[in-house]
Amino acid sequence: MNLFEVKNLSATIDSLEVLKSMDLKIGPGEVHAFMGPNGSGKSTFSKVVAGHPDYEVTSGEVLIESGFEMKNILDLEIYERAREGVFLGFQYPVSLPGLSNFDFLHLAFNTQCEHQGAAVLSRDEFETLVLAKMKTLKMDPYFLKRGVNQGFSGGEKKRNEILQMMILSPRLSILDEIDSGLDVDALQVVAAGVNSMRNCQHSVLLITHYQRLLDYIEPDFVHIFKDGKIVKSGDAKLALEVETKGYDWVTR
């Protein structure tokens, strides 16, 4: 049984069709990568799956495995999709000055615990958990006291996204250009964080422009996206081909 499936998904924004009859299957523990030229619909896909209100789904299903059944999440609210295990790592995370990163993470974590019927953690218990995760990501504990993404550099924001992923333990993580703005060291740290989450309970969909991320997170499948749909799929070698030949040869 797949962990995540997309069937015949089409979506519009302001009457403009941006996803066109898209299909995708992701098995448990698999890492998929979306590549494609700018404006091809990669990020749009991630937002549609997460439930962004700007987009209207005109057809299709988005299914996630839940209790050995495939559940369509398109009828769910944004927060319900998150609680079902869909995590979106933002390309441009917003900042929330005034809301401490710790409080933000703690509430998100406990909300998820409650949804799963697990015991919530006290502040002290949660602090122990989050500090251990931050150590993996080589994040300064000081970032817990700051407002969410307030004054964070590009790399710090991306690490914070991965920290949230590690805290919330989703079923499917869609990481939208998680490598943009990262230096080599930060890229390795972020990749190590993602790799630490590779297991049969968690699948990953990477959206990227560059092969270099895939040097650190080896994908099981690579899909080339163009004009709102997948035009070619393959294994990790496909990304290498794109790196040398560009996208034109794929669609020619």
Next chain:
Amino acid sequence: MKLPETLSFKDFTQTQKDWDLGFNFPHPKEEFWNFTSWKNLRESEYAPVQTLFLCTKNDSTKNTSQILICDDEKLYDNSFDSVEKINLNENAQVENALFNLDFKLASGAKLNQNLAFPIFFRNLASSSLPSLHLSLTNKTSRGITFDLKINKSYFVGHFKLDQSPGTSSNIHTRLDSQTSQSFIQTHWEFEIPADSKFFHSKFTTPETKSYQEFEFTQDSKSEAHSLNLSLNPQWERNHYLFKQKKSDSLSEFKSLQLANKKGFSELIASVEHREKKGQSDFQSKLIATDQAKASSRGKVLIEPPALETDSNQQIRGLLLNEKAELFVKPELEVYADDVKANHGAAVGPLDLEKMFYLMSRGYTKPMALKCIKEAFVKELFSSSHPRSEELLKNLNLDHIWENT
């Protein structure tokens, strides 16, 4: 100038357009009062007082002293120590009464944040017009709270605080007009001497109608920090003025205005940099919902001698309803070279991308909304103001959001 024998709040309404926004200012101040200076007020104003209860309380010594006006007396240019008891009958008049409360603390005496002036006007007839002129010489105090509760009628307060050089003071004023007929007008003057720090905070309870002026006069190397909290007033105007008369002064002002229902809240905050190397930082935030209207105007004046001034004013407004209105206007008047004068203003609805971000982490819509509004508010309270945390705690944001 004598006041009319009978005066009620309705006499003040709808008489003069005093608002840039086109609202009617319910109090034609030119006609009745002149609050431009302490001196003018003392020379020209008097008012009948029926019952004035002024209580000073110092928890560190467990002694309570009171000033009580309730029996036959006519007071004229009198001065009273904090332990005096003053009695007036219901027809008595207080004219230019000046209460000099001079706290002389022995060396080593501790006066933390325990000194309070709960001032109650009780049993006031609707026609009464109480006023209070209070001058306080503050030599060593650290924490003083003025808690004004006004029951009925129109109240006028005029307060002046002198602080000894080299000290650190902390003044908190809380206004509570307890009935819908009450209207409170106060004027506060704070002299901040050289090398001194002054922390001020002001809190107005919901449904209040008031007009308040705060004037801070700063000597060299002095610091003035002020927090303004206006919570869903019925009608409120606050006027803050910081005068940096000498060099190396610092003025920090943070303001939060919440307006709901058909409430109106206006803030005018100005700083005058008159000498060099002054610093000022003004942060104003507004949230309006229902059919409320709120405005915030900031003005930074940098005079020719005020070289190397570093000023910053930022105004941020959040509109939660299509019918609510906000008006923001940062102003600059710069007559000196070699200065920094940052300013900015922004008004907008709720940021839906923030909502989406929080909801994508499992927050429900109400949870996300609450977080965004609280974050908007809490950002103001990250300052080093000693009352900051306490005020935020006392704000009871949950209750406020229910009404916003």
